[in-house]
Amino acid sequence: MFRYSATKRIISNLEREPVVSNLGPTSDELWHASDRDRNFYTYGSMGLCSSIALGMALSCDEKVISLDGDGSILMNLGTIATIGREAPANLIVIVWDNEQWAQTGHQKSHTAFGTDLEMVARSSGIEKSFTVADEEELDSILLQALNEDGPWFIVAKIEDEPYLPVAPVEPEHTLHRFRQTFVDHPDRVG
């Protein structure tokens, strides 16, 4: 499975659901797939993608999708335990797992040596945890996840592909545009 193609497919299944994307190529590909006002691209704070999505899921009624990565969530495995403890029914975590830190030189990650993120999630109390290897499987589980209570934790195994151009996005704008879709009135100034 290739991430960009799968990302486009995910977006085609969504309406207004908020999506948080991991820093780097995952955010770039989300932008190229569709630059929605409900996309929350991250830029730094590696490891926090699904923690941000958890905070959103605890604060809104809509399904929230986190597009995380194996290297990133390995930095913050504790957040899987927190998701299990809080058990928000509206959270869907998708971990793009290429078993490497691709951007820094394709160093193998711990998932290449047996760390099973699905089992980490399952043992943290997230019963609806799955590993998928192709787009059809991902599509089918995502459709189920969008319609049934979670939390959901989906490890999507992906292969290497060329990077797309860096998305021309800016953190302050991302936050403001995203937040304005949730608040009744614009931020007061003065």
Next chain:
Amino acid sequence: MTWAQTIVDALKEHEISLIAYVPDSSIHQVTKIVDKDEYFHLVSATREEEALGIAAGAYATGRNAAVFMQSSGFGNSINAVAGLAIPSRIPIPIFINLRGEHGEFNIAQVTMGRSTRPILDVLGIPHYTLDSEERLGEKVKGALKLCYASREPLALCMTPLLHGGKNV
């Protein structure tokens, strides 16, 4: 009214209804009130940077959120402040129990406690020290108002002179 209740009232006045934290014996005086009050959702994080991520997500969806941590945990979370809250302009009130102050008994807490406010200065984060109950409500409410007006993280550093500290 206790210092902890004064802080809880200030949180409510600013519609801060999600609190993400890592347990601390002094902060417990606040979080035990928060935990019993249905107005709040208290989220126990495994690490302080995670608490900041959760608070950032809450704010992005229109809910005000604060974090509570010990100064040692602030050390764990600097990049979440520098790489998320500051560039995205997310106002997160960060309540920090300053260890390494009067009465500290643990040498391992001294350096990070002493470094916390200088690090906040270098990050450009406004911070206020809460070391007595005098005008406490005014100080906390004013700081929270500034935090949301500036749309920047802001720190409130609580010392043992406020909360009594930890003795063992």
